Amino acid sequence: MDRIQLVMVTGLSGAGKTSCMAVFENLEFQCIDNAPIELLEQFANLLKTSKEYTKVAYAVKLKDALQAARxxxxxxxxxxxxxxxxxxxxVLLKRYKQSRRSHPLLISERAASLQEAIEFERELAKPVLRISNKVIDTSMMKTNKLQQLIEDYYLHSETDPFRISFISFGYKHGIPKDLDLMFDVRFLPNPFYVDELREQTGNDKAVYDYVMEKPETQEFVEVLTPTLDYLFKNFEQEGRMHLVVGIGCTGGQHRSVTLTNYFADHYAKIYQVHRLHRDADH
Incomplete structure (x- = not known):
């Protein structure tokens, strides 16, 4: 029988589990939200005999995640x-204050403050993070970008070709937590200091040309391309299905967007490529 694709969704309270499950539902996954862990074995046996469940997203509370994974x-x-x-x-503090919801640990009186509840969960999360296949930091992420990432990660089959996701980001907003490779382009000339380019991004031709025409950029591309060629070839031969490459600059608007677009266009001629500009305005 064909194996059932099951994505177990867990994480910190307030990090976006509900939004994530809505994305999976839109992608025609069968979604099970916080079913009692005591019923998991019975549900798993149902999956074995039912033809209805071929793709499943199962949301589980952080405290139950290790047991569910086992x-x-x-x-x-x-x-x-x-x-x-x-x-x-x-971000977690802001979300709880805006929604006026209570943290589960406050409701159960296992924490005396929201900050204490978050710190408690971070300790609880450490062993779960070690066994997680994907980590998505939703701090700066809108729903459409979350959906794009989930589509990139999970809408494929075992016969799909090797896929590469290029992600631009700004270091001042934090480093994405799911990167396999990361490159810092903050040494390149910054269009932010050119008045007519400041409000544009690397998606605009004027910014793209400004960055790409610089000798420093040309040298960087010349050095990095054969390195990526080597890495991608060997990751594919090793059996990896998907690789995430992050390119970061200060704000995630100009240099990182430009280089992400350049490399995404270049490698789209060879591989299945996705691109995501995490922090760019447009």
Whole structure:
């Protein structure tokens, strides 16, 4: 029988599990949200005998994540992937204040303050993070970008070609937590200091040309391209299905967007390529 694709979704409270499950539902996954862990083995046996469930997204509370992973990883009819949702403390605090919801640990009186609840969960998350296949930091992420990432990660089959996701980002907004390779382009000339380019991004031709025409950029591309050629070839031969490459500058608007666009266009001639500009305005 074909193995069932099951994505176990977990992470910090307030990091976007509900939004994530809505994305999976839109992608025609069967979605199970916070079912009791005591029923998981019975549900897994149902998956074995039912033809209805071929793609499943299973949301599980962080406190139950390790137990759920142990159960599901031992079943040979399930292809398990663990997706961990994260966000920085300031964002989590802001989300709870804006929504006026109570943190689960406050409700259960296991924490005396929201900050204490977040710190408690971060300790709880450490062993789960070690076994997670994908980590998505939703701190600066809008729903459409979350959907794009999930599509890149999970809408494929075992016969799909090797895929590469290029992601631009700004260091001042934090480093994405799911990168396989990361390159810092903050040494390149910055269009931010050119008045007529400041409000544009690397998606605009004027900014793209400004960055790409600089001798420093030309040398960087000349040095990095053969390195990427070598890495991509060997990752593909090793059996990797998907690689995430991050390119960062200060604000994630100009240089990183330009280089991400350049390399995405270049490697789209060879591989299946996706691009995401995490922090660019447009």
């Amino acid at each position: 159960i599901l990883s031992n079943l040979d009819w399930i292809d398990l992937s663990i997706l961990f949702l994260d966000a920085n403390d300031d």
